[in-house]
Amino acid sequence: MKQSTAIRLSLLIVLMMSVAMELGFRAFLFRTWGKHSIIAGSLPNFVAVILIALASKVIKGDKPGNSPLKMSLMAVLAMVFYEGAQLFIQGRTFDWFDVLASVLGGVFVYLLLSLIESYAKPDRGSPSQE
Numbered sequence: 001m002k003q004s005t006a007i008r009l010s011l012l013i014v015l016m017m018s019v020a021m022e023l024g025f026r027a028f029l030f031r032t033w034g035k036h037s038i039i040a041g042s043l044p045n046f047v048a049v050i051l052i053a054l055a056s057k058v059i060k061g062d063k064p065g066n067s068p069l070k071m072s073l074m075a076v077l078a079m080v081f082y083e084g085a086q087l088f089i090q091g092r093t094f095d096w097f098d099v100l101a102s103v104l105g106g107v108f109v110y111l112l113l114s115l116i117e118s119y120a121k122p123d124r125g126s127p128s129q130e
Contacts, residue, residue: 004062006116011054018047042101045083049075049105050112057113068113076106 029040052075060066079102086092 002120004058006120007054007057007113010112010116011051011058014047014050014054018044018051038097042095042097045079045098045101046105046108049079049102050109052078053106053109053113068110068117071113072106072110075109076102079105 026040026043029037029043033040049072053071056074057066057071080099083094083098083102087094
C-alpha cells in the first residue's frame with residue numbers, strides 16, 4: 001500500500017470516528033462514566049490533533065519537509081493554542097486535561113505517521129548477501 005493511500009485511509013477512519021463521537025459515542029461515555037468524565041470531556045481534543053495532522057499530511061503531500069514529527073507538532077501546537085485562547089473567551093474554560101489529550105493525540109499520530117512512512121518506503125540500500 002502506498003504511503004498516500006494509507007494516510008488517506010487513516011484520515012477517513014478518523015473522520016468516521018469523529019462523526020460517531022458526535023452522533024452519540026461521547027454522550028454514551030458521559031452517561032456511562034458520569035458528567036465529569038475526563039475521557040469523554042477530552043476526547044475531542046485527542047481526535048482533533050489526529051485529524052489536523054492527517055489532513056495536513058494529505059494536503060501537503062510527500063514533500064521532503066513534511067516529517068511525521070513536524071505534522072504532529074503542528075497539530076499539537078494548534079490545539080494547545082486553541083485551549084489557551086479559551087482563557088480569554090467568555091463562556092469557555094481552560095482545561096489541563098484537554099492539553100494532555102492534545103499531547104497524547106500528537107504522540108499517537110506521530111507513531112501512526114512514522115509507522116506508515118516506514119512501511120511505505122521501499123527498502124533501499126539493503127546489503128547484498130555474498
